[in-house]
Amino acid sequence: MSDQATILYWIRRDMRVSDNPALSEAVNSGAYVLPVFIYDDWFSQLGAAPKFRLEKSLVSLQKQYEQLGSYLTIRKGPARAVLRELINETGATSVVWSRDLDPNAIERDTEIKQDLKANCINAKSYRGQVLFEPWKVSTKTGGFYRVYTPFWNSVKDQFVDLTLNSPNSISSPSERPPTLTVEDLSLGAAMSGGSNILGKYIEAGELAAQTKLKNFLDGPVSNYSEDRNIPHLNATSLLSDHLAWGEISPNQCWNSAFPTFLDGVMGAETFLKELVWREFAYHLIYHTPHIVSKSWREEWEAFPWRTDSNHEDVIAWKQGRTGIPFVDAAMREMYVTGRMHNRGRMMVASFLTKHLMTHWRIGLEWFSDCLIDWDPASNAMGWQWSAGSGPDATPYFRVFNPVTQLQKFDPEGIYTKRWIAELSDTPSDTSLSYFNAIPKHWKFDKESVYPPAIMSPEEGRKRALEVYSNRGF
DNA sequence: TAGCTCGTTGGACAA
DNA sequence: TTTGTCCAACGAGCT
Numbered sequence: 001m002s003d004q005a006t007i008l009y010w011i012r013r014d015m016r017v018s019d020n021p022a023l024s025e026a027v028n029s030g031a032y033v034l035p036v037f038i039y040d041d042w043f044s045q046l047g048a049a050p051k052f053r054l055e056k057s058l059v060s061l062q063k064q065y066e067q068l069g070s071y072l073t074i075r076k077g078p079a080r081a082v083l084r085e086l087i088n089e090t091g092a093t094s095v096v097w098s099r100d101l102d103p104n105a106i107e108r109d110t111e112i113k114q115d116l117k118a119n120c121i122n123a124k125s126y127r128g129q130v131l132f133e134p135w136k137v138s139t140k141t142g143g144f145y146r147v148y149t150p151f152w153n154s155v156k157d158q159f160v161d162l163t164l165n166s167p168n169s170i171s172s173p174s175e176r177p178p179t180l181t182v183e184d185l186s187l188g189a190a191m192s193g194g195s196n197i198l199g200k201y202i203e204a205g206e207l208a209a210q211t212k213l214k215n216f217l218d219g220p221v222s223n224y225s226e227d228r229n230i231p232h233l234n235a236t237s238l239l240s241d242h243l244a245w246g247e248i249s250p251n252q253c254w255n256s257a258f259p260t261f262l263d264g265v266m267g268a269e270t271f272l273k274e275l276v277w278r279e280f281a282y283h284l285i286y287h288t289p290h291i292v293s294k295s296w297r298e299e300w301e302a303f304p305w306r307t308d309s310n311h312e313d314v315i316a317w318k319q320g321r322t323g324i325p326f327v328d329a330a331m332r333e334m335y336v337t338g339r340m341h342n343r344g345r346m347m348v349a350s351f352l353t354k355h356l357m358t359h360w361r362i363g364l365e366w367f368s369d370c371l372i373d374w375d376p377a378s379n380a381m382g383w384q385w386s387a388g389s390g391p392d393a394t395p396y397f398r399v400f401n402p403v404t405q406l407q408k409f410d411p412e413g414i415y416t417k418r419w420i421a422e423l424s425d426t427p428s429d430t431s432l433s434y435f436n437a438i439p440k441h442w443k444f445d446k447e448s449v450y451p452p453a454i455m456s457p458e459e460g461r462k463r464a465l466e467v468y469s470n471r472g473f
Numbered sequence: 474t475a476g477c478t479c480g481t482t483g484g485a486c487a488a
Numbered sequence: 489t490t491t492g493t494c495c496a497a498c499g500a501g502c503t
């Protein structure tokens with residue numbers, strides 16, 4: 001073992017080397033840096049698509065470390081035990097990481113920090129997941145924000161540019177500790193067979209993220225305010241999965257878009273506001289962690305939700321067979337690509353929670369399994385917003401009508417034809433790919449007849465409004 | 474402290 | 489076809 005000190009850099013959801021304060025600090029200390037990924041319970045409980053996406057991210061990150069003269073060490077097991085093991089093996093004296101604001105991650109990290117310190121190991125966490133740490137934003141009376149607009153007004157002028165460049169090289173111990181390979185983690189194992197198809201829609205890694213940000217700011221951003229509502233257009237940044245896995249930082253996004261905003265491009269402001277929605281979700285998950293599992297407004301726990309996740313209506317919703325084209329197109333888009341257009345997300349969430357009166361948690365769990373951009377904070381906030389149980393939620397009488405939404409945002413049926421083969425005499429390749437992606441036991445193929453609507457928009461709206469307006473629940 | 478204003482994303486209906 | 493108004497009322501946040 002060399003005399004030079006070693007720092008463990010513990011990687012979680014920060015799969016990048018630029019604007020990474022924890023990594024930069026470790027590199028600048030002059031010690032050897034050992035980048036470590038630990039597949040612990042936090043990761044093993046992820047849904048199928050997030051795990052598959054994680055695999056791609058790790059492969060990309062591994063290459064990046066090799067290009068910087070370092071390497072990635074991968075282990076599996078409880079993080080605390082694995083870190084101790086690595087400390088014993090390498091003689092490391094410090095562990096650094098980027099803060100993860102997910103409540104389960106906070107609990108794990110707090111315990112680990114105490115444990116390390118009790119054993120005379122330096123342990124330090126750094127910014128990186130958000131623009132504004134939740135404890136640094138407060139209302140004038142010292143509380144946390146519950147409504148988006150005041151939150152936006154409060155943070156929009158507070159941003160300080162701390163963006164860091166990538167290290168030029170990383171010096172790591174010459175003696176490599178034993179490591180697993182990415183393949184050893186079997187991260188694609190939970191996929192039901194659509195992984196080849198889903199894989200085509202994933203471009204993982206930091207470089208891909210930077211390229212997408214640049215392309216977005218070079219073009220689509222100018223019409224983003226309007227075009228982002230049209231589900232068949234390629235008008236959004238497509239950065240959500242990169243942000244979810246930390247392949248790009250919100251700081252980098254903000255910094256790149258801000259000059260465009262100053263130039264008076266409205267779309268750039270809308271984009272910044274979207275970034276701040278992500279911030280708001282982390283603000284909420286930090287201050288009210290129950291948002292991930294219980295209705296944020298307590299009184300909504302008594303709402304008579306349908307809670308049977310095997311109900312035929314729920315199955316139809318998951319499989320994109322409700323007979324409501326907008327809902328089905330969006331659900332199929334998610335199953336094939338691991339993404340869903342934002343208007344689709346609002347639409348299917350409104351349909352499940354209002355027309356089908358099904359608990360938002362059932363929707364949240366399905367999204368957690370299918371989305372490559374799954375993020376605990378945004379997912380929880382979004383579902384509770386749609387259901388009406390969350391902070392700053394949509395009023396109960398605001399029920400999306402899937403037919404009028406389609407007329408407004410997809411009048412020519414481009415989006416629905418892209419995803420629903422049964423609606424076309426000459427089905428598109430994308431719509432047919434759905435049948436190759438779904439599991440066989442769904443017993444559903446391109447010869448199937450498109451089903452009649454399981455619930456008429458008018459009837460569903462009427463029923464939802466009656467129950468929602470009944471203060472007795 | 475009390476009062477005032479406002480609330481990401483909608484729908485139905487009337488004019 | 490487009491535009492305006494109401495839907496119901498509450499709580500957040502500010503002054």
